[in-house]
Amino acid sequence: MVAFGGWEMPVEYSGLIAEHMSVRKAAGLFDVSHMGELAVEGPGALAFLQRTTANDVSKLADGQAQYSALPLPSGAAADDVVVYRRGGERFLVVVNASNIEKDHRWLLSQSPEGCEVADKSDQYALLALQGPAAEEILRPLSAADLGGMKRFHFAEADVDGHPATISRTGYTGEDGFEIFVPPDHADPLWRRLLEAGREKGLVPAGLGARDTLRLEAKLCLYGNDLDETTSLIEAGLGWIVSTDPAKGDYPGRCVLETQKKDGPPRKLVGFEVVGRGIARHGYPVYVDGAAAGAVTSGTYAPFLQKNIGLTYLPAARSAVGTDFQVDVRGRKVDARVVPTPFYKRT
Amino acid sequence: MDPTDRRYTKEHEWVKVEGDRGRIGISAYAQNQLGDVVFVELPEVGRKLKAHESFGTVESVKAVSELYSPVAGEVVEVNSALASAPEAINSDPYGKGWMIVVRISDASAVNTLMDAAAYGKHVESEGK
Numbered sequence: 271m272v273a274f275g276g277w278e279m280p281v282e283y284s285g286l287i288a289e290h291m292s293v294r295k296a297a298g299l300f301d302v303s304h305m306g307e308l309a310v311e312g313p314g315a316l317a318f319l320q321r322t323t324a325n326d327v328s329k330l331a332d333g334q335a336q337y338s339a340l341p342l343p344s345g346a347a348a349d350d351v352v353v354y355r356r357g358g359e360r361f362l363v364v365v366n367a368s369n370i371e372k373d374h375r376w377l378l379s380q381s382p383e384g385c386e387v388a389d390k391s392d393q394y395a396l397l398a399l400q401g402p403a404a405e406e407i408l409r410p411l412s413a414a415d416l417g418g419m420k421r422f423h424f425a426e427a428d429v430d431g432h433p434a435t436i437s438r439t440g441y442t443g444e445d446g447f448e449i450f451v452p453p454d455h456a457d458p459l460w461r462r463l464l465e466a467g468r469e470k471g472l473v474p475a476g477l478g479a480r481d482t483l484r485l486e487a488k489l490c491l492y493g494n495d496l497d498e499t500t501s502l503i504e505a506g507l508g509w510i511v512s513t514d515p516a517k518g519d520y521p522g523r524c525v526l527e528t529q530k531k532d533g534p535p536r537k538l539v540g541f542e543v544v545g546r547g548i549a550r551h552g553y554p555v556y557v558d559g560a561a562a563g564a565v566t567s568g569t570y571a572p573f574l575q576k577n578i579g580l581t582y583l584p585a586a587r588s589a590v591g592t593d594f595q596v597d598v599r600g601r602k603v604d605a606r607v608v609p610t611p612f613y614k615r616t
Numbered sequence: 617m618d619p620t621d622r623r624y625t626k627e628h629e630w631v632k633v634e635g636d637r638g639r640i641g642i643s644a645y646a647q648n649q650l651g652d653v654v655f656v657e658l659p660e661v662g663r664k665l666k667a668h669e670s671f672g673t674v675e676s677v678k679a680v681s682e683l684y685s686p687v688a689g690e691v692v693e694v695n696s697a698l699a700s701a702p703e704a705i706n707s708d709p710y711g712k713g714w715m716i717v718v719r720i721s722d723a724s725a726v727n728t729l730m731d732a733a734a735y736g737k738h739v740e741s742e743g744k
Contacts, residue, residue: 288652546655569677
């Protein structure tokens with residue numbers, strides 16, 4: 271177990287690689303209750319979220335979610351988030367555990383009008399059932415129409431008698447569900463799901479596999495690949511930055527719109543280590559012999575059996591095929607920009 | 617208990633004396649703490665090591681660890697099979713997972729290292 275923002279969290283159960291492969295081939299169950307939930311409710315909720323998030327919230331129907339960010343005036347993000355529309359006046363913003371208080375303060379500082387912004391994190395536990403067998407495992411336990419539930423849609427429905435919100439979302443690059451339940455329902459539901467899924471290859475999976483899975487799928491980790499110095503456009507998240515005139519202004523819109531049009535000065539790229547060694551978070555990066563930043567995320571990728579990572583490179587030297595070097599504890603190792611996501615499910 | 621035919625360091629390496637040579641690897645506890653080993657970097661044959669000098673690194677998916685030589689000596693053999701099958705360090709840390717063999721330059725130093733019983737207590741105290 272490791273301490274993470276006040277939570278004791280398992281890094282691995284049966285072994286990181288075994289857990290990673292189970293999620294790619296069958297299913298894994300993650301306890302991600304550390305994630306934060308901010309409720310934005312009231313007649314002014316939609317208007318407030320339009321002026322405080324990057325994506326276009328008006329596109330959401332009830333029961334639909336979207337990946338988004340809480341932009342800062344610089345064009346960086348205070349956090350990357352998922353916005354859930356439960357009703358026309360009821361939204362839930364799921365935020366990163368380490369940013370719960372910061373995000374809550376940042377939203378409150380933007381003067382909510384006609385709505386309340388409340389931190390409900392302690393009212394939700396969150397289990398993530400991820401992998402190609404996820405639907406088959408969950409179906410017998412819930413009356414929700416899982417087959418008809420598209421990606422980034424959700425429904426309020428019981429799971430094995432526990433009141434839940436079932437969302438077809440995840441952080442692994444696989445199909446799967448995230449199940450929000452009241453905290454005292456999490457333990458029995460966890461056990462029940464594991465029991466129900468055992469025959470179909472379901473295993474408990476820890477934070478370690480969650481990190482390698484999300485990196486193979488090139489999903490950003492806030493604090494590594496995104497922070498208050500990286501613009502959303504540089505991070506390759508232009509697709510969650512709305513420039514629709516109808517959305518109206520939000521922090522950093524001007525900067526982001528310009529970068530979207532003219533291109534950012536640097537770009538987050540995926541790379542493979544060509545030489546011997548694993549590039550890890552924080553290792554220095556050199557382009558044409560000159561210091562160019564650092565690896566933001568890096569690991570051995572269990573499914574791909576390659577050493578992969580993410581880093582920011584000058585835009586002019588960010589094309590696929592570009593060779594550069596990573597300083598692996600004093601040794602310069604060759605790396606090459608490759609297409610991303612590294613892994614895409616078929 | 618760990619094998620009694622060898623000696624252990626605080627940093628969780630073991631050395632097994634075979635005549636004037638010492639075979640070196642990491643303990644079961646160490647591999648378990650690391651998790652799945654995916655990469656090992658070992659020295660060339662001929663390299664002269666001091667006691668407690670770093671002779672390489674072992675990497676799991678989640679962490680990197682330095683390897684320290686329990687004894688002084690010259691590297692005479694390297695387990696090249698680990699380059700393509702580093703998982704042997706997890707599955708058989710005291711057998712196929714050995715890393716290097718050195719010609720020991722100071723045989724008496726081996727006796728200053730922990731035996732299996734003392735090492736077991738060391739691990740226990742570290743786990744607390």
